[in-house]
Amino acid sequence: MSSIRGDLKGRFARSYLGGFWFLLHPLMQALIFSIILAEIMRARMPNVDSEAAYPIYVLSGMAAWGLFSEILNRSLNIFIEQASAMKKIAFPRLCLPIIVWGNALINHVLLLVAIAVIFLFFGHLPGLAWSYIVPGMVLISAMAFGIGVFLGVLNVFARDIAQIMTVAMQLWFWFTPIVYVKNVVPAKFQAVIDLNPMTGLVGVYQNALLLNQGPSLRSLIPPVIISVVAVLASFAIFRRASPELVDAL
Template sequence: MLQTLWQFRFFIIASVHGELKSRFARSYLGGFWFILQPLAQAIIFSVVLSEVLGARLSQTGSKADYAIYVLSGMAAWGFFLEIMNRSLTIFTDNASVMKKIAFPRLCLPLIVLGSSLVNHCMVLLASMVIFAILGHPPGWAWLVLPLGMVLIAGLAFSIGLIVGIFNVFSRDVQQIVGILLQIWFWLTPIAYPPGTLPQGFGWITALNPLVSLVAIYQRALLQYQWPELSTLLLPLAIMLVLLPGAFFLFRRASPELVDVL
């Protein structure tokens, strides 16, 4: 399967380029929308929680630090969410293409992964400019961000491929996953500092792989700190289990995908 994907690598790259280009079509701002939408959401969160609710990080009273904390977390979460949401419907959205053109079906999730990665890099560059304006220039710890990107992409791709396959056979999966993602967001320290949740939720935080992955961004971008490698063992283990499982499930379900669609 991987050998076939390598043979279609130029098709995947061209599809990613074509998809990004189509988003710019007939738009005056073009690629800026990739940046403006997630940044607007993050700024709303930071303004509402810091100004209206009076939220602050425990170790600082600076409004700028809290905004950077939220923007960092939202960048990581937005990357995960985009891959998940698009992978969830990737096969149903491209049903007509799959019926007419012969190509490895696994190319579709990889195209989603590629375009989401480009979008995420643009968001990070825009965030870094905003951080510099807020008096928070780049530091050496920011070099750890590619590690966070790889882990988040691997986890999101694995889960997204699995739920995308199940969504072909039952459209209820899309609705269920949408609800679970909303709950997942609020169980991850993005809009609030770590340790804010009641003690009864501690076990949920300990089993949530996104807690340590989001923390990579928050620690690097805000505190100029490298992550503790021990905290990355859980998301790495989950990814290493889910990724082969996703490929195995796809291989078993692939012959029936087009017929069901």
């Protein structure tokens, strides 16, 4: 916990707002999408009468995606960022992405609290279905951790990995129903959307926070499988590459 707390302080050293930036960035991004699509383009949620439904839908999806992208992107670069420490100090190197994981979960919980307050201004009260966020959070963070550590190890030996993932994450975001509803996607792209593991995981948040409903268990099968495989693969490649990791840095 002390390492996680130290990393949190270090990321916002000499910043007047400090940890509030964790909340402001995703909230402002979701607000921009809501204003442009809901107000200017008059986007509305099908079969939902509330005028606040679309902003709630976007905020829910952005929260889920934010957790995923933060863990994956930071794990992808954490070994390179901490190269000097790894060369000078002997410590379990796998602690680095675990600290990233812990930081992201703390930030995410704070963000959910802020979102809950915003929902109250919309007159949208949290329901019991909010409890489904917990397994969604576990699956999202596990999948992001597994993919991030796996690619993070490869990134030490081939720095192009980070550049490729920058583009891949942008495409991944737009192939995930966050700022649009899955039903509006043309039929020829539906298969891609369904194969996307983040579709089901983002849906956990959207169903729970907007509709007060539980997730479709069938939609969670691909994310569960991918999360388990990603975590196991990340441990395997880290163990194999660990002796050469510091030399490659």
